Amino acid sequence: MAVRIYISRDAAAQALGADETTAALQLAAASKGTSITLTRVGSRGMVWLEPLVEVENASGQRIAYGPVTADDVPGLVKAGLFGAAPHSLRLGRVEDMPWFAKQERLTFARVGVIDPVSIDDYVAHGGYAGLRRALGMTSAEIVHEVLESGLRGRGGAAFPTGIKWRTVLEQDSSRKYVVCNADEGDSGTFSDRMLMEGDPLCLIEGMTIAGIAVGATKGYIYLRCEYPHAGHALREAIAAARARGYLGADVCGSGKAFELEVRMGAGAYICGEETALLESLEGKRAEVRYRPPLPAIKGLFGEPTIINNVISLGSVPIILARGAAYYREFGMGRSRGTLPIQLAGNLQRGGLVEKAFGVTLRELLYDFGGGSASGRPIRAVQVGGPLGAYLPESQFDTPLDYEAFTAIGALVGHGGIVAFDDTVDMARMARYAMEFCAVESCGKCTPCRIGSTRGVEVIDRILQGVEKQANLVQLESLCETMQHGSLCGLGGMTPFPVMSAVRHFPGDFSRDR
């Protein structure tokens, strides 16, 4: 019988040589005369162990080896890889590894396990149970279920998903849309990408449920063009779903229609802002819209539109399959359920950890992340992307909870955590935050468009030692203007990383250079 082998097709695994490892394995098997069945799966999230190779042993268990480069393959095969034999790279079952066992994988349950574009694999692992249940419910019941689950927008704004859905449901319109915001531009975040590459059908099912719930028949996934791999996976998965009747004019024989299309962005961070994204989908410059009206009332092409992040929509299938009560049992306070957290930057064990809300930064950085990759002390972490605050060590015990983070002037955002060691220059990071805002500003409002450029200049003067105190006062006042005067979060939140750097790391601004 053929030996079953699993290797990730995730972009991060490919970036570390998974394709080359795959080729080497096929070559080694052929020359040895061993018959293998190789499945490309998503990533288990242990990026430091990629390329990860899993081999099914005689008792049907998947035994992991990693990181396996193409150069390791001949030695591994000689040692008995195809029989899951011992080796220094042998890790055992992924499920038994503490890093993995300590997680609560709800949204990411199938990622790394199944063939991402196989409907049979998806259904065998609980897929489409949510849609089946939804098809037996009324629209109001589906929306109520999402509302009751406590799910809040995972893109960063944390607005209750059910309320968006209810608003769209209440609109009387023959044309409604479901739009997925897959413009994951925040540095340090990659959970959207991993879900789209590792379990795209989960997102497709979530969007289908959303469409059925509010009476929308057309959905768009707006994907950033920096994610070509995710685009391929999504298109393959959509075609597979359509071929099996999970998408199309008659979803699962329900008589209800839902169609889905992937649209590529063109390199504009601002498209992560939902109204800018809608402008872009309509074929315009991605300039932020004034609101009201809300997209739920007048969204894409002026019609009522559900617009949710990938992880929000990807959490819907399990909520419908297991019930709202099951999902809301996870978490703390008003942050219910789980969050796929991304450990990035200077960490020994970077990757994706899905945990219930309430886990502390310290647990994530040290228990999961293993401390810094460089071996030096972690000095600062940025949580929630380029608009998130920089936090010093004294705040590492903050639990991941929307309200707890707001209380310390920070944000959970999309759950990305970027760690920096003690070589980081926080004044330069503050300058970068302003520079990034200037590069990515859509230009519609003055505080963001002009303020960001002035911000770079003010910080440059501080770095050059020109009237440091006066310029620090100026910087604070500028940040205040940007925060309160900008139309959207880009200009409005760039002050978070800037001012948190000033507050928590004043020495980096005052020292002579």
Added chain:
Amino acid sequence: MAATELDNDATLERILAEHAGMEGPLLPILHAVQETVGHISPAHVARIARALNLARAEVHGVVSFYHYFRQHDPGRHVVHVCRAEACQAMQGEQTEQHAKRELGVDYGGTSADGLFTLEAVYCLGNCAAAPSVMVDEKLYGRVTPERLTAILADWRSR
């Protein structure tokens, strides 16, 4: 407006026909043009504007708004170097500097041999294996200056 040669460009006409009836077709059309032709020229803009009943300024405004769209052909390969925070936390600036030195250009420039256009990118979603570089559609992680030299050599030899 005077007809240009490109009005008769079969490729552009085919692309326009393929997108007829699509909702919000402008970005998909621009992507298709850039993918097949390599860039989006003023003549393309004029023809697309006419097909979609838009002003040329509106189409040009969209082309110039997005970082990804280009109005001139790039080198044979496009090298995207990530400048975002997670890469900076792993000495990505050294990789950036090295890329500029090795290719002899700044961001937006094309190496003298016409092989590589260097572009800055703000996050490739590979933040747990930083610094990241993407050459065309191939992504690379943990790209130290030495590894970048090897990667570029590999692409030169293709």
